[in-house]
Amino acid sequence: MTTTVIGGGGFLGLNLIDALAESGIKPLCVRRARGNVLGLLSRRVPMVVGDLSDSNVLAEALKGTKVVYHLAGHYPRTSLHRQAALDRARSETQVVLDASARAGVQRLIYVSSTATVAPAEGRPSTEADRFPSPPGLGVYHDVKWAMEDLVDREDRLHTITVCPSACLGPHDLRVGTSGLLVALARGMDPAYPRGLVSVVDVRDVAEALVRLGTLASFPSRLILSAKTHDLEALMTELARHYGVSSPGRALSPEAAIRFSDEEEERVERDGGRAALPREIADLIIHGVHLDGSFAENTLGFRYRPLTETLQAFGAWATKVGLIGSPKSHREEVSAP
Amino acid sequence: MNDPTEFEQVLRNTIAEFCLVRPEALEASHRLQDDLGFDSITSMELLSLLSERSGIEVSIEEAMQITTVGELLALGLERSRNARAST
Numbered sequence: 001m002t003t004t005v006i007g008g009g010g011f012l013g014l015n016l017i018d019a020l021a022e023s024g025i026k027p028l029c030v031r032r033a034r035g036n037v038l039g040l041l042s043r044r045v046p047m048v049v050g051d052l053s054d055s056n057v058l059a060e061a062l063k064g065t066k067v068v069y070h071l072a073g074h075y076p077r078t079s080l081h082r083q084a085a086l087d088r089a090r091s092e093t094q095v096v097l098d099a100s101a102r103a104g105v106q107r108l109i110y111v112s113s114t115a116t117v118a119p120a121e122g123r124p125s126t127e128a129d130r131f132p133s134p135p136g137l138g139v140y141h142d143v144k145w146a147m148e149d150l151v152d153r154e155d156r157l158h159t160i161t162v163c164p165s166a167c168l169g170p171h172d173l174r175v176g177t178s179g180l181l182v183a184l185a186r187g188m189d190p191a192y193p194r195g196l197v198s199v200v201d202v203r204d205v206a207e208a209l210v211r212l213g214t215l216a217s218f219p220s221r222l223i224l225s226a227k228t229h230d231l232e233a234l235m236t237e238l239a240r241h242y243g244v245s246s247p248g249r250a251l252s253p254e255a256a257i258r259f260s261d262e263e264e265e266r267v268e269r270d271g272g273r274a275a276l277p278r279e280i281a282d283l284i285i286h287g288v289h290l291d292g293s294f295a296e297n298t299l300g301f302r303y304r305p306l307t308e309t310l311q312a313f314g315a316w317a318t319k320v321g322l323i324g325s326p327k328s329h330r331e332e333v334s335a336p
Numbered sequence: 337m338n339d340p341t342e343f344e345q346v347l348r349n350t351i352a353e354f355c356l357v358r359p360e361a362l363e364a365s366h367r368l369q370d371d372l373g374f375d376s377i378t379s380m381e382l383l384s385l386l387s388e389r390s391g392i393e394v395s396i397e398e399a400m401q402i403t404t405v406g407e408l409l410a411l412g413l414e415r416s417r418n419a420r421a422s423t
């Protein structure tokens with residue numbers, strides 16, 4: 001076994017497993033003792049229980065592995081507990097790095113976020129634009145920065161940091177980045193902030209990851225993003241795509257943050273799900289124009305157009321009952 | 337696992353692990369989310385663990401449609417019967 005995926009049972013993970021299989025690679029998956037592995041079971045993926053709090057156990061699981069995909073970087077479910085989120089993020093990342101080094105892993109491909117990409121003056125941001133210190137734009141941004149910082153400092157093995165923008169596509173079981181899309185397609189009027197959102201097809205991210213695992217020479221940091229959109233304009237186009245009423249106007253940044261904080265406190269108190277999670281608000285409010293072309297040029301692929309992504313997501317979401325069939329697909333969203 | 341009674345016991349015990357309810361107190365009409373406190377994530381984790389423990393295959397698509405203990409039990413029993421019929 002030469003390829004191992006940590007966090008293969010989730011949205012990106014299942015797409016990566018499928019992309020690896022298409023390339024003839026059958027990886028081992030490190031999984032938590034309790035978690036949703038239905039997608040891995042149905043794909044007959046070999047699994048081993050690993051623990052991101054114990055580098056000895058993880059090192060044992062990684063024995064014989066040359067390439068590790070780390071997709072399980074901490075994602076704080078709320079932004080209410082800053083220090084706990086940062087502590088867990090740093091600790092788990094260090095365990096993965098230590099275990100990989102001890103197991104003799106040659107290449108660690110770590111999936112980060114575009115939250116770590118700094119704005120650039122007068123041009124779209126590229127791989128060179130990185131916050132020199134924690135961005136201070138919200139808990140999620142700082143958590144992602146802290147983990148990426150640890151990976152960047154690693155000198156015992158080769159590391160590649162991948163920064164995908166908002167992933168859309170099939171198998172988004174937790175309805176993470178596609179939450180706004182699902183709410184809109186259901187004819188609801190979701191609250192969303194004014195700002196920018198960059199999107200990428202999750203299958204493009206998966207294919208890029210496969211290539212990064214096999215290329216002889218590779219970059220140390222890579223942005224994966226097809227296009228940056230003004231969210232309010234995109235929501236209007238998506239409403240047309242799904243044949244539903246146009247959504248209301250975007251919230252001001254101040255109103256969006258106030259609303260998302262209230263929502264997270266409500267969820268902490270009563271359970272359920274935040275209508276607008278704080279990290280989503282932060283990502284959009286502080287969104288920057290991204291240039292994802294370096295990945296295309298380096299890895300030799302082209303991002304799928306948004307229409308293709310929406311069709312794939314729509315087919316999957318309809319199949320699992322997340323949304324009904326679109327009333328009309330005749331009006332296509334303009335391709336990037 | 338192709339014994340329906342055994343499956344039902346595994347189902348009751350597995351649900352009880354998640355929501356601290358006595359296995360024998362579970363009723364078919366109990367809704368996973370509204371009555372037993374599961375959310376969409378823990379519901380999937382329950383289905384996943386149950387699938388591993390019982391050997392009964394549940395697709396993600398099927399898992400996302402299940403809302404009550406009774407529906408889960410019916411799916412498991414159907415799979416158990418099919419497994420028995422094919423052996």
